[in-house]
Ligand code: GRE
């Protein structure tokens with residue numbers, strides 16, 4: 027399929043590049059990977075062409091800003107990354123758009139930066155890499171806590187989507203993975219971390235306070251579609267501490283948008299479609315952690331969807347979600 031729009035498509039700046047090394051450095055192809063993630067010109071555009079991707083909505087790599095302990099450095103690095111993305115959009119306005127990196131260490135400044143990005147630079151929303159550390163390495167701030175309500179007010183006022191992207195759990199807080207470092211990152215731990223964070227948002231009453239929030243999660247929903255029925259079923263018996271006014275599943279189905287990033291699998295796709303329908307589903311690749319060609323090869327050919335649904339999920343839904351002028 028030509029004309030696809032993809033929006034879990036990562037870039038890096040020199041300051042955040044090293045964060046990708048533990049994920050991509052072991053393949054022995056670090057130099058190539060580094061070139062790919064830094065490049066926003068010919069190489070990436072040619073790869074997009076081969077994969078039938080007309081537009082990539084760029085975002086910073088993980089965990090990047092969210093792992094910077096110093097508040098001022100987090101603010102400066104976000105601005106730098108966002109300015110870099112803005113320059114790429116200016117250079118190739120018909121091929122790129124951008125999602126803001128945000129210094130969640132300081133919710134007020136994060137809101138200000140989001141306003142700058144959306145109102146002045148024309149960004150389409152934000153992509154944040156899970157919880158934020160601050161001041162000390164052994165810290166993890168999740169965005170359901172009261173300190174972030176003013177930030178969500180800004181997101182709600184701007185009415186832009188917020189992509190909740192994975193990051194790895196910090197070493198001080200992941201005993202369950204001891205002795206199994208492979209289990210901690212993208213094969214499993216990313217999904218546990220991100221889905222739990224997403225459910226915290228649902229259970230915090232956030233969506234009662236801000237009914238227009240739209241949260242995006244990747245990887246076919248980070249496992250939530252598969253578990254949703256049971257969660258609602260069991261919540262009838264153990265709703266301890268749950269602050270939502272409505273059942274969990276209602277919030278997920280109403281406020282969450284799910285992408286195919288890095289999970290090119292028919293069974294997962296069917297489950298996600300069964301849970302959400304096709305209107306809140308989107309094609310994404312997760313380049314350069316994945317190959318755009320692999321994402322497209324699967325998406326363009328899967329017979330789980332009709333041709334009409336392929337157009338919808340590959341393009342039309344994204345135009346609507348981000349209000350793109352295409
Ligand atoms: C990602 O950003 O999506 C990612 C990583 C590291 C490994 C795999 C992956 O940051 O998909």
Ligand code: ZN
Pocket residue numbers: 034036191287312315
């Ligand atoms: Zn990603």
